[in-house]
Amino acid sequence: MTHPRLDLGKHSGRNYDKGRPFLWQALWHATSHLLFQKWWFPRRFRPALLRAFGARVDDDVVIRQDVRIHWPWRLTIDGPAWIGHGAWILNLADVVIGRDVCVSQEAFLCTGSHDRNDVAFEHANAAIHLEPGAWVCARSVVLPGTTVGHHAIVAAGAVVGGTIAPFAVVRQPDTSSGIPRGAALRAPDPRRPSLPRPVGEP
Numbered sequence: 080m081t082h083p084r085l086d087l088g089k090h091s092g093r094n095y096d097k098g099r100p101f102l103w104q105a106l107w108h109a110t111s112h113l114l115f116q117k118w119w120f121p122r123r124f125r126p127a128l129l130r131a132f133g134a135r136v137d138d139d140v141v142i143r144q145d146v147r148i149h150w151p152w153r154l155t156i157d158g159p160a161w162i163g164h165g166a167w168i169l170n171l172a173d174v175v176i177g178r179d180v181c182v183s184q185e186a187f188l189c190t191g192s193h194d195r196n197d198v199a200f201e202h203a204n205a206a207i208h209l210e211p212g213a214w215v216c217a218r219s220v221v222l223p224g225t226t227v228g229h230h231a232i233v234a235a236g237a238v239v240g241g242t243i244a245p246f247a248v249v250r251q252p253d254t255s256s257g258i259p260r261g262a263a264l265r266a267p268d269p270r271r272p273s274l275p276r277p278v279g280e281p
Contacts, residue, residue: 082195089199095171098152099133107132107151118144129154143184156180163217172204172223177211183235184217192223210245 097104114120115128125142126134133152140156143164148154153170156162157178165185168174172190182188194203205224212230215221220238227233228245236251243249 083198085200086198087200090201091199093201094194095202095204097171098150103132104150111148116145116147120144126156126158157211170207171202173206174209175206176209177213177229179212180209180214182209182215183219186215186217186233187220188215189220190223 099107110128110132115125122142122144123138125146126136126138126140129136129142129148129151134148135155137156137158137160139158140160140162142162143166145165146162147167147169149169149171153173154168154176155173156176160176160178161181162168163182163184163186166182166188167185168182168188170188170190174188174190176182188207188209190204190207192203192205193200203223207221207223208226209215209221210227210229210231213227214230214232215227216233216235216237218236219233221227221233222238222240225240225243227239227243228247230246231243232248233239233243234248234250237249238251239249
């Protein structure tokens, strides 16, 4: 065998610090489900509501309805930036999003994982960084520990991990060869100093 048999009864959560007391966690989840995610809640109030729970989010960040944010106190977004309808930020570890980033509809930023070599399957969480100008397209998945370089594009439906080079474009692979990693991506093109801003809001 290459890894041990699991015994989930031994799981203790020792590698996962939620960062706030239980009552604060419960208050956020209630606020998120009853207010923050609703279509009728004015989008201009969403950054302020996140800041009330410890996030660092600028006022010019556009956050659409049905966006799920696990722990606001582990979220930083520099504006202007767009977070599209139905995006899910599972930030068991920090998520840092730079200015001019677009996270499109139903994209999934997942900082949470587990150690398969641990019999208790303890957490192995890692932060995600989206550098300025990056575009995480609809229904793509960004895995724990990923850095998406500035002005890189994670195409719709792609799954990425590791370090994505600046200006790279990562598409869903045509075969089952595995998850695209930063080392497998094309190098930045020096003839393209910038990319146009994506057309349309998320």
